[in-house]
Amino acid sequence: xxxxxxxxxxxxxxxxxxSALELFERAMSESATDEEHAMTRALLGQCLxxxxxxxxxxxxxRLALATEGLPSRVRAxxxxxxxxxxxxREDLKRAELRLAEAQALLLDTVRIRDQQGHxxxxxxxxxRGEIFRSMALRMKxxxxxxxxxxxxxxxxxxxxxxxxxxxxxxxxRHGLWSVRAGYGLGMMAEEFAxxxxxAEVPEELDAESRELxxxxxxxxxxxxxxxxxxxx
Numbered sequence: 071x072x073x074x075x076x077x078x079x080x081x082x083x084x085x086x087x088x089s090a091l092e093l094f095e096r097a098m099s100e101s102a103t104d105e106e107h108a109m110t111r112a113l114l115g116q117c118l119x120x121x122x123x124x125x126x127x128x129x130x131x132r133l134a135l136a137t138e139g140l141p142s143r144v145r146a147x148x149x150x151x152x153x154x155x156x157x158x159r160e161d162l163k164r165a166e167l168r169l170a171e172a173q174a175l176l177l178d179t180v181r182i183r184d185q186q187g188h189x190x191x192x193x194x195x196x197x198r199g200e201i202f203r204s205m206a207l208r209m210k211x212x213x214x215x216x217x218x219x220x221x222x223x224x225x226x227x228x229x230x231x232x233x234x235x236x237x238x239x240x241x242x243r244h245g246l247w248s249v250r251a252g253y254g255l256g257m258m259a260e261e262f263a264x265x266x267x268x269a270e271v272p273e274e275l276d277a278e279s280r281e282l283x284x285x286x287x288x289x290x291x292x293x294x295x296x297x298x299x300x301x302x
Contacts, residue, residue: 071097071100071101071102071106072097074093074094074096074097074100075093075094075097075106075110075113077093078090078091078093078094078097078110078113078114078117079113081093082113082116082117085120087117087120087121088117088121090113090117091114091117091118091121094110094111094113094114094117095114097110098110098111098114104137104138104139105137105139105140105141107137108133108134108137108140108144109134109140109141109144111130111133111134112130112131112134112140112144112147112148112151114130115127115128115130115131115134115148115151115152116151118130119151119154119155124155124158124159127151127155128152128155128156128159131148131149131151131152131155132152134148135148135149135152142175142176142179143179143190145175146172146175146176146179146190146194147172147190149168149169149171149172149175150168150169150172150190150193150194150197152168153165153166153168153169153172153194153197154197156168157197157200157201157204162201162204162205165197165201166198166201169194169197169198169201170198172190172194173191173194173195173198176188176190176191176194177191185242186242186243187242187243187244187245188242188244189244189246189247191242191244192239192242192243192244192246192247192248192251193239193244193247195235195236195238195239195242195247195251196235196236196239196247196248196250196251196254198235199232199233199234199235199236199239199251199254200232200254201232202228202229202231202232202235203228203229203232203254203257203258203261205228206225206228206229206232206258206261206262207261209221209224209225209228210265211225211265211266211269211270212269212270213270213272218269218270225262229258229262232254232258233255233258235251236251236252236254236255236258237251237255239251240252252301252302253301253302255298255301256298256299256301256302257298259294259295259297259298259301260294260295260298262294263291263294263295263298266287266290266291266294267284267287267291271283
């Protein structure tokens, strides 16, 4: 059982996920403790996810997480991967809950001095930022004016939440996920500037009024784009 499991780890390191999946399945066929099975199943779930089989991966993570005594690190990793699967299915509420659970577990079990540069912690904050950014992008600013004001206020709040999580991910200072969080902040600012320019304009405005409208809007758009440039 250990030989199959460790061979699967080697194949994962070589990014040969199809072979790793087969090896983990062989390991699962051998007798082992519930904890050992769960650890192998969690890795099997990662391979399924890497192969794009998110439905099967979700089931693997569900079974692994249902096991008592799963090591904290393995549980947190399975929670993050399960959140990624929920995001693929656009079940953002489940994804957010899974990430919050993973972060609570990591913050409770990882010493403060070891949190700096911690990959899983940075990744979980980055993914929460991505969720709120995605929710913000779904908000379309449409007339009439009172509706547009509400939509704009909601979008700003979602952006603020995304910015908070991205910023925490940056402060963790991981070589990949912290940089991606900074990139996410820049993209989010660009998207906001783009959507401000594309927002509906009252049809009753004549050509001169429309020109004035966009002239008044331009400094705000340029300010947001300058912010995006600074993030990059």
